[in-house]
Amino acid sequence: MTGQGSVLVRGGVVVPMTAPGTFLEADVLLRDGLVSAIGQGLKEDGARILDARNALVLPGFVQAHVHVVQSLARHRAEGLPLLRWLSERIWPYEAALSPQEVRAAAHLGIAELLAGGTTAALDMGTTHDQGLVFGAAQDLGIRLTSGKCHLDVGAGVPPALLEDRDASLAEAEELGSRWHGSCGGRLRYAAAPRFILSCSTRLLAGAVELARRNGYLLHTHASENADETRAVRERTGMGNVAALARAGLAGHDVVLAHCVHLDDAEMDLLAQRGTAVAHCPGANLKLGSGIANLPGLLAAGVRVGLGADGPPCNNRLSIFHEMALAGTIHNLTRGPGAVDPWTVLEMATWRGADVLGLDRVGRLEPGWKADLVVLSLSSWAMEPAAGPAAMVVYGGGVESVRHVIVDGTVVVSDGELTTADGAAIRREARHAADAVSRRLGWA
Numbered sequence: 548m549t550g551q552g553s554v555l556v557r558g559g560v561v562v563p564m565t566a567p568g569t570f571l572e573a574d575v576l577l578r579d580g581l582v583s584a585i586g587q588g589l590k591e592d593g594a595r596i597l598d599a600r601n602a603l604v605l606p607g608f609v610q611a612h613v614h615v616v617q618s619l620a621r622h623r624a625e626g627l628p629l630l631r632w633l634s635e636r637i638w639p640y641e642a643a644l645s646p647q648e649v650r651a652a653a654h655l656g657i658a659e660l661l662a663g664g665t666t667a668a669l670d671m672g673t674t675h676d677q678g679l680v681f682g683a684a685q686d687l688g689i690r691l692t693s694g695k696c697h698l699d700v701g702a703g704v705p706p707a708l709l710e711d712r713d714a715s716l717a718e719a720e721e722l723g724s725r726w727h728g729s730c731g732g733r734l735r736y737a738a739a740p741r742f743i744l745s746c747s748t749r750l751l752a753g754a755v756e757l758a759r760r761n762g763y764l765l766h767t768h769a770s771e772n773a774d775e776t777r778a779v780r781e782r783t784g785m786g787n788v789a790a791l792a793r794a795g796l797a798g799h800d801v802v803l804a805h806c807v808h809l810d811d812a813e814m815d816l817l818a819q820r821g822t823a824v825a826h827c828p829g830a831n832l833k834l835g836s837g838i839a840n841l842p843g844l845l846a847a848g849v850r851v852g853l854g855a856d857g858p859p860c861n862n863r864l865s866i867f868h869e870m871a872l873a874g875t876i877h878n879l880t881r882g883p884g885a886v887d888p889w890t891v892l893e894m895a896t897w898r899g900a901d902v903l904g905l906d907r908v909g910r911l912e913p914g915w916k917a918d919l920v921v922l923s924l925s926s927w928a929m930e931p932a933a934g935p936a937a938m939v940v941y942g943g944g945v946e947s948v949r950h951v952i953v954d955g956t957v958v959v960s961d962g963e964l965t966t967a968d969g970a971a972i973r974r975e976a977r978h979a980a981d982a983v984s985r986r987l988g989w990a
């Protein structure tokens with residue numbers, strides 16, 4: 548599914564994300580998967596017309612860390628800190644998933660992302676059936692960078708998830724050769740060692756080698772929780788970010804989720820090497836992990852995007868929830884205005900796209916990819932209309948999403964998913980969640 552033909556998004560207020568404070572009343576013409584023109588009174592014979600009156604038109608939102616495969620465990624892994632949440636609920640759940648359940652989880656997660664205005668995401672899968680996640684992304688139309696996760700050691704990991712290192716890396720290579728760059732570049736592969744505590748040194752080295760040889764992103768978790776960070780220090784004698792850098796996981800092609808518990812040297816290391824951070828405030832609050840020093844990361848020049856993380860640790864995949872948190876929780880330590888709403892909106896658009904290494908994504912400019920969201924101003928919290936950044940970051944919600952376009956294709960129209968049967972996705976997800984819950988003795 549590539550963006551064929553033309554779409555004219557007419558009558559909205561365009562927030563192109565080219566500079567803080569910039570917005571204009573304009574139409575947006577999309578042609579062959581790219582933004583063709585932005586201006587008033589645009590016309591195009593044969594173009595599909597999308598109504599953007601009483602609405603904002605923004606680049607599609609980008610999330611830098613999600614796990615769509617965990618969607619069936621949503622609302623079923625409550626009240627636990629990270630390491631117990633993983634070993635008692637999430638790893639047994641992932642180990643138990645059948646191929647059909649992986650597919651149902653991926654459909655649910657991706658449908659939620661698209662319906663909520665997220666057009667691109669960096670996703671981490673489980674150890675098995677990752678091709679079905681890519682298949683779901685192919686069908687539903689999201690711009691997805693994803694990869695199977697790798698784990699070969701560690702406490703609390705069910706035997707069914709523990710992998711043979713060479714077989715795990717070979718499977719990733721096969722997945723990458725099938726999916727990286729497919730659907731006109733909309734789907735990309737990312738090598739995804741789970742986190743240091745579940746990866747041998749040789750597995751980490753193998754993942755780095757695989758990624759660098761093929762041009763894949765490297766995606767892992769780091770310093771989410773104090774116990775995890777302490778365990779990494781005991782095992783490696785250094786902080787998580789430093790230990791990952793020693794293993795080769797540092798640089799512009801590396802995305803570290805969380806980075807809540809860092810020392811000053813690690814903060815400098817992230818900035819010096821260009822390593823990116825996925826800030827996940829919703830998940831960090833839910834699991835009681837802590838609050839990352841986002842103002843400090845930004846001031847140090849670290850590349851930062853936003854992510855909802857997994858449905859069972861949030862419990863939603865809403866970029867609006869993450870934006871509202873990123874724009875408010877840091878006021879607790881730095882005072883009101885700690886992170887201004889334009890910067891938050893940048894993290895949810897072009898900064899996030901930069902974290903994912905996406906070319907010409909995250910802004911609305913001629914020649915950039917036609918990934919776009921139309922946000923209705925009809926919800927009560929959007930009134931009275933004022934500056935768009937504050938409205939979207941503090942007053943916006945998934946209920947505001949009217950239309951969504953990815954790669955020139957309309958994937959959500961008037962709030963409804965157009966690329967799949969939403970009712971069928973919900974039905975299959977409920978059935979699959981009940982089945983896996985029963986097998987795990989959760990029901």
Ligand SMILES: [Zn+2]
Nearest residue numbers: 768804856857
């Ligand atoms: Zn995660």
